[in-house]
Amino acid sequence: MSSQTLLELKNVNKVFGENHVLKNIHLTIERGKFITFLGPSGCGKTTLLRSIAGFYTIDEGEIRMDGRVVNDLPPYKRGTPMVFQEYALFPHMTVFDNVAYGLDIQKRPEAEVLQRVKAALDKVKLTGLEERYPHQMSGGQQQRVAMARAIVMNSPIILLDEPLSNLDAKLREEVRVELRNIQMELGLTVIYVTHDQLEALSMSDQIVVFNKGAIDQCGTPHEIYYKPRTAYVADFIGxxxxxxxxxxxxxxxxxxxxxxxxxxxxxxxxxxxxxxxxxxxxxxxxxxxxxxxxxxxxxxxxxxxxxxxxxxxxxxxxxxxxxxxxxxxxxxxxxxxxxxxxxxxxxxxxxxxxxxxx
Ligand SMILES: Nc1ncnc2c1ncn2[C@@H]1O[C@H](COP(=O)(O)OP(=O)(O)O)[C@@H](O)[C@H]1O
Ligand SMILES: [Mg+2]
The missing domain is CATH 2.40.50.140 (Nucleic acid-binding proteins)
Structure with a gap:
């Protein structure tokens, strides 16, 4: 394992009843990269993300974070917060309280919460907007709040499951750029799930193309587009x-x-x-x-x-x-x-x- 490797999946298999949902998944994810899981609905993207986060137990294989096997660790011990559709911000809470939420759950001391939330908001350039409510912010700003909420936990990796799928086309494009900028500025490791090929091509360092629970190809957007390894990949992308x-x-x-x-x-x-x-x-x-x-x-x-x-x-x-x-x-x-x-x-x-x- 190279020191750049953050997450390693070896022969990961997951079965729901009769349904073999993840099939022999091998994947290495490096620090500081934007990785996209791409595939049509039902191909196992969310299941793999939830397995990485610890919400599902896998049936076979190994998940290593920083070289350590985390198969049996509960979600809160893995340091892999997930951001869901529409960011799942709490509408009745201010920006500050939204970002502080995870630390409050952990009952961190007030001074520490204040300092860490301030630092996280500063990183995503939202200083001064602490007292706003989500509905008083643009879609791009809400995305930044969602990222701050993950950043404040000092997590090594951030998992995003189709966070933009309910936005209209124009806003989606704006927020995409925003998200990619934050990731690059802060050198974050992000796994992003989408069924939208354009989104995958425009944001990612690496795209992982799923075909019925297996990985067909993993490569840069250029490789995936110009050198698809299977007819399935060629057909799905463009x-x-x-x-x-x-x-x-x-x-x-x-x-x-x-x-x-x-x-x-x-x-x-x-x-x-x-x-x-x-x-x-x-x-x-x-x-x-x-x-x-x-x-x-x-x-x-x-x-x-x-x-x-x-x-x-x-x-x-x-x-x-x-x-x-x-x-x-x-x-x-x-x-x-x-x-x-x-x-x-x-x-x-x-x-x-x-x-x-x-
Ligand atoms: N909790 C669950 N229990 C049983 N089957 C599930 C569960 N979650 C997902 N599945 C099944 O696993 C397959 C993959 O689902 P999912 O990972 O949500 O796909 P995607 O995110 O790519 O749309 C589907 O056939 C789905 O019905
Ligand atoms: Mg899904």
């Missing part, structure tokens, strides 16, 4: 066009593949170990495809525009290829141009990502 292909040859970080009945071949960069004859999937993002641009890459496909949808910064096109397959293409900043009828699609080989089938 929009992707998939294409079946066969490996002809592979060596030295590239693979030559063939696809389609036109027997096209392409040489692509890849880090996977592949054998000739192996079936793979190619994935091409809608923004990586160009229409009717002869110099836009070695990958070529012909299609018919079926419909399109204006989305402000881009126009999204739905096309049908000769084999009947649907393609999605995003065209940016094209002004008055619109594509109709038969078009030629192209993409650069280095924008095509190869996925090994398991």
């Amino acid at each position: 929009t992707t066009n998939f294409l079946d292909a066969v490996v002809l040859s592979a060596d030295n970080g590239t693979a030559c593949v063939s696809f389609g009945h036109s027997d096209q071949t392409l040489t692509l960069p890849t880090t996977e170990t592949l054998a000739p004859g192996e079936q793979v999937k190619l994935c091409i993002r809608p923004e990586s495809l160009r229409m009717n641009q002869p110099d836009a890459g070695q990958f070529i496909m012909n299609g018919q525009v079926v419909s399109s949808m204006f989305q402000g910064e881009k126009e999204r096109y739905f096309l049908q290829a000769e084999d009947g397959k649907e393609w999605i293409v995003d065209a940016y900043d094209i002004g008055e141009i619109s594509y109709r009828g038969q078009v030629e699609l192209r993409a650069m080989a280095d924008k095509i990502h190869l996925i090994k089938l398991t």
